[in-house]
Amino acid sequence: PVRFSAEEAAAPGLPDVVLVLLRDLTQQRRLEQMRADFVANASHELRTPLASLSGFIETIQGPARNDTAARERFLVIMAEQAKRMSRLIDDLLSLSRIELNLHIRPDTRVDLVHVLREVMDALAPLALDRGIELRLAEQAAALPVQGDRDELIRVFENLVENALKYGGSERGVDVVCAEAAREDGSREAVVSVIDYGPGIAPEHLPRLTERFYRVDVPRSREQGGTGLGLAIVKHIVNRHRGRLSIASEAGKGTIFAVRMGLAQVLPESEKIDRSMS
Numbered sequence: 001p002v003r004f005s006a007e008e009a010a011a012p013g014l015p016d017v018v019l020v021l022l023r024d025l026t027q028q029r030r031l032e033q034m035r036a037d038f039v040a041n042a043s044h045e046l047r048t049p050l051a052s053l054s055g056f057i058e059t060i061q062g063p064a065r066n067d068t069a070a071r072e073r074f075l076v077i078m079a080e081q082a083k084r085m086s087r088l089i090d091d092l093l094s095l096s097r098i099e100l101n102l103h104i105r106p107d108t109r110v111d112l113v114h115v116l117r118e119v120m121d122a123l124a125p126l127a128l129d130r131g132i133e134l135r136l137a138e139q140a141a142a143l144p145v146q147g148d149r150d151e152l153i154r155v156f157e158n159l160v161e162n163a164l165k166y167g168g169s170e171r172g173v174d175v176v177c178a179e180a181a182r183e184d185g186s187r188e189a190v191v192s193v194i195d196y197g198p199g200i201a202p203e204h205l206p207r208l209t210e211r212f213y214r215v216d217v218p219r220s221r222e223q224g225g226t227g228l229g230l231a232i233v234k235h236i237v238n239r240h241r242g243r244l245s246i247a248s249e250a251g252k253g254t255i256f257a258v259r260m261g262l263a264q265v266l267p268e269s270e271k272i273d274r275s276m277s
């Protein structure tokens with residue numbers, strides 16, 4: 001196999017064709033490495049709850065055979081571990097499905113305001129359970145985008161859930177949706193999920209959307225996280241030709257913002273013409 005680093009491949013004196021070829025090989029090796037890392041990580045993430053399950057089964061069959069109270073306690077933990085494995089498998093499958101369709105842009109018309117209302121309803125119980133006030137500020141009457149409704153719900157559910165789980169504070173969590181102008185004059189929808197929690201240190205920000213990357217592993221596990229949430233969010237936003245940005249300040253909080261081009265709205269005159277014909 002050819003073993004050249006990017007620097008070596010850029011050495012002077014090599015013809016352009018060779019340089020391009022070497023650069024492609026370096027890129028390919030990097031992709032292969034990433035794939036191998038991903039499989040290793042996924043196996044490790046599945047093996048941890050599996051090992052714990054096996055341990056409890058042995059204990060129930062052995063030392064705790066006649067201890068009903070202990071057995072009941074262990075069964076609760078085992079059910080939680082089984083749920084964790086199934087969440088992980090669901091997330092892995094979602095990720096691979098989205099990746100497979102990455103180049104196909106969803107084409108139904110979806111109103112982001114409706115999507116957000118649905119997300120707020122779905123997460124109201126979690127917010128209530130944590131005693132965190134969850135607010136939605138609708139600064140636009142409608143935000144029509146071209147998209148996949150279920151995937152967009154997934155994006156904002158993930159972001160709001162993270163805000164509640166990792167950024168919850170007595171100041172609550174705000175979701176703000178608005179319309180804004182782009183530099184080229186076109187219009188876009190901007191949805192910001194804002195928390196006033198501990199924030200994320202700057203060195204973590206660039207890696208946050210990597211699969212299995214967590215700032216605080218025990219905390220993520222304790223919250224039932226799989227470490228795939230933000231990777232899924234980023235993939236869905238990319239598929240929708242949108243942009244995800246993260247701003248955070250230690251001790252102040254975090255803002256996750258999603259921007260997506262607004263779907264063309266028919267001019268009033270065309271609507272009237274159509275309804276009359």
Ligand code: ADP
Binds near residue numbers: 208220226
């Ligand atoms: P997980 O399944 O662990 O929640 P995610 O991909 O959704 O995985 O998030 C990755 C990590 O980013 C989390 O484990 C957490 O450490 C950090 N994180 C995400 N959102 C926030 C937030 N609003 N405030 C602080 N940390 C966050």
